Amino acid sequence: MELVPICLASPLLLWMAYSDLRYMRIPNWLVLGLVAIFLISMPFLPRDSVVSRLFTASLVFVICGFAFAVGFFGGGDAKVLPALILLVPSETLQFFGLVFSGSMMIGLGFVVAVQMVPQARNSRWLGIRAQGMFPMGVSISIAGLVHPFAVSYAI
Template structure:
């Protein structure tokens, strides 16, 4: 398995993006919202760290992912397919992913969703719920905190790229 993101670049991006990914997962579980500050922080990580670790043509090309995914996300949000925070996080995460790795990232996200959804649903029906009784996601009915899958999916991709990258 070879990923297009250079291993060293992925490692540096992982080091700085992982705390933001965890923040996104925790915040979405707690409040059913992904804070704009987290999205801006993720973009800033790419702008600063990406500039230092990626070749300039790749760095600039990947910035286009942000714009393209933001337009798609705004449309998906307007159609009621996803929350605005989810759309903004996906756009902010876009530059971290090499275009050639997009199918791998989709598989990672699908696997993360298959793990996160039942984990969340089981946890909210178990005594574990008492550890954080005020979390909005326990009371959200059919809504699911997508940040619980999105953040870890980006971190996992970067970890895999740090291990198997170009």
């Protein structure tokens, strides 16, 4: 039951990956959609889980805010990661960290490999064309999409 909210977010996560790769933007409505899924799910989740998710998301928000302030994250990345953390069951947070780390390597590897193609410089996709920038929404999306399956497989 606790993985249902993150599964419900799948369409939003797919759109986020597309939007960040295509435009290097994560729309605010997408972040609000993730928060709305959490708010709607709250009555069906154990109270301890809700409190833990809120605490963890608050902590991630502060860390991401700092990362944004020093230029490490884009604004959309800094907003969407805490919103996604609201959907991750507290018992699986450490596992999510592993999945997120792997998705960062996959996303970075994909973008770097595509950027090495000579035609990439002429691409209309900003996430592919931008040198020295990484559309982290792709990796955040991968982590959110893979996490429920990885948890189910690991258990």
